[in-house]
Amino acid sequence: MMFGNKPATSLTQVSPTQVTAVSPSGNGAVGVTVTTPGGTSNPVSFFYVGAPFKSSLSTSSGPLAGGNTITLNGTGLSTATSVSFGAATAVPTVISDSTISIVVPAGAAAGPVPVTVTTAGGANNGLSYTYVDAPTIGSLAPTSGPASGGTAVTITGTNLDTTDSVTFGGTPAPFSVINATTLSAVTPPGTAGAADVVVTNPAGSDTSVGAFTYVAAPGI
Secondary structure, three states: OEEOOEEOOEEEEEEOOEEEEEOOOOOEEEEEEOEEOOEEOOOEEEEEOOOOEEEEEOOOEEEOOOOOEEEEEEEOOOOOOEEEEOOEEEOOEEEEOOEEEEEOOOOOOOEEEEEEEEEOOEEEEEEEEEEEOOOEEEEEEOOEEEOOOOOEEEEEEEOOOOOOEEEEOOEEOOEEEEEOOEEEEEOOOOOOEEEEEEEEEOOEEEEEEEEEEEEOOOOO
């Protein structure tokens, strides 16, 4: 049996009408022929599928619990059968040769994991996905400031290094990530009284109810 101009690496006759063979290395479309004492058959087309190439993920992080849907872009993805996020594996939905959709499985622990795609042509990795735990707020300092805003507030807690937003009384505040346990934020203008403080990351959010008090300017 020949695959193009290369012989099969193994050939077994199963019956007068069937043989099994192991294809040699190759690429693209080739004709497969079988030769017997009676002659050589007409070629039957066989196509070598190349290993996939991944170029990007639509989202590079998400909750440790998984369940969010992301897309993976690349080439050679039409025969994708599985996508692994570290040790966790999911079955993708093939959209086209360049795009697949995956419901991210739950992770074992927060942190980055390699992403591996397996197709009929082999497996390929090279991208990374980060599992994120939801944030928690422990304390604020100071806990009050003028209603005009502009107070620098230090927020301590956990899982703060992946923070997407900080709000005071529902109003977004500019912030800087110091480390996983500390944020620095500047209060936006607000209404006199207690305001909820909310910290959000890709895994969820935490609310510290009435944690910051806006103080009205004194009247004259």
